[in-house]
Amino acid sequence: AVLKTEFLGQKYENPFMNASGVHCLTVNELDELKRSKAGAFITKSATTLERAGNPEPRYYATALGSINSMGLPNKGFQYYLDYVVDYQKNDSDGKAPFFSVAGMSRDENINILKIIQRSDFQGVTELNLSCPNVPGKPQVGYDFQMTEQILTQVFEFFRKPLGVKLPPYFDFAHFDIVANILNKFPLAYVNCVNSVGNGLYVDAASESVVIKPKNGFGGIGGDYIKPTALANVRAFYTRLNPTIKVIGTGGIASGQDAFEHLLCGATMLQVGTALYEEGISVFERLEKELKEVMTQKGYKTIEEFRGQLRTL
Numbered sequence: 001a002v003l004k005t006e007f008l009g010q011k012y013e014n015p016f017m018n019a020s021g022v023h024c025l026t027v028n029e030l031d032e033l034k035r036s037k038a039g040a041f042i043t044k045s046a047t048t049l050e051r052a053g054n055p056e057p058r059y060y061a062t063a064l065g066s067i068n069s070m071g072l073p074n075k076g077f078q079y080y081l082d083y084v085v086d087y088q089k090n091d092s093d094g095k096a097p098f099f100s101v102a103g104m105s106r107d108e109n110i111n112i113l114k115i116i117q118r119s120d121f122q123g124v125t126e127l128n129l130s131c132p133n134v135p136g137k138p139q140v141g142y143d144f145q146m147t148e149q150i151l152t153q154v155f156e157f158f159r160k161p162l163g164v165k166l167p168p169y170f171d172f173a174h175f176d177i178v179a180n181i182l183n184k185f186p187l188a189y190v191n192c193v194n195s196v197g198n199g200l201y202v203d204a205a206s207e208s209v210v211i212k213p214k215n216g217f218g219g220i221g222g223d224y225i226k227p228t229a230l231a232n233v234r235a236f237y238t239r240l241n242p243t244i245k246v247i248g249t250g251g252i253a254s255g256q257d258a259f260e261h262l263l264c265g266a267t268m269l270q271v272g273t274a275l276y277e278e279g280i281s282v283f284e285r286l287e288k289e290l291k292e293v294m295t296q297k298g299y300k301t302i303e304e305f306r307g308q309l310r311t312l
């Protein structure tokens with residue numbers, strides 16, 4: 001079995017990459033991703049200026065996943081733009097780096113995207129419409145009008161490959177409304193899903209929350225969210241123009257989880273909690289396990305089963 005994946009005209013050894021925010025804050029972490037078995041990588045969502053993020057503790061892992069309220073800590077977008085432009089000049093061997101943008105306002109997003117459009121960056125840009133953890137900043141993806149307004153403004157000038165990172169939706173009406181909006185734009189892809197926003201993990205022993213920001217409310221990741229992630233991958237895969245690809249994110253901790261996302265229609269696969277907990281070696285394990293699942297089922301390539309989820 002081979003995991004070769006083509007995405008936006010680029011060939012990747014395998015579909016695995018990090019989820020933005022995990023193992024991608026610093027040059028050192030990005031270099032580790034670059035050298036790892038991951039097929040591609042994405043930078044931490046960036047704002048114009050450097051941000052310290054929320055007070056700690058702001059991440060906590062459990063047997064079933066994680067809760068985080070990092071608060072968009074990042075080195076500022078120029079730091080990451082310098083990295084990816086240097087990478088594509090010197091290292092990339094064709095692997096297009098992904099660049100994540102999460103401005104604190106519509107104007108900030110537009111300004112950053114205008115600079116990216118004018119820059120030498122030739123990779124893929126991911127507009128994060130779903131950060132749940134900046135106090136006072138609602139998840140844009142849940143404001144359908146705002147989402148349409150931002151994309152209308154962006155596509156007036158942005159001509160490079162652009163995807164959007166979406167929050168999870170939980171209602172067929174919302175799948176339909178959002179898909180109808182997204183189908184109006186020349187998007188390269190949608191990334192489903194960001195963490196399930198504003199969950200609450202309670203530690204019964206200490207009778208306390210486990211993270212400091214927002215009285216313990218934070219984005220949920222890991223095993224907890226795989227059914228929601230798969231539902232969103234499938235809902236958008238079946239509703240969007242086939243030219244708009246789907247990246248699957250949420251609950252990928254094994255080759256089987258990866259297989260399920262691919263079966264629902266995903267092309268690239270992003271790994272968050274499992275990467276945070278296991279470290280960079282998770283990519284080697286996931287590749288081995290996905291190949292095993294495919295071999296057991298008699299599949300040689302991912303194309304043979306991508307999107308072929310059966311119904312009863």
Ligand SMILES: C=Cc1c(C(=O)O)[nH]c(=O)[nH]c1=O
Binds near residue numbers: 072133219
């Ligand atoms: C970019 C901010 C995000 C954050 C964060 O920096 O708190 N956490 C998430 O789970 N998803 C995000 O999109």
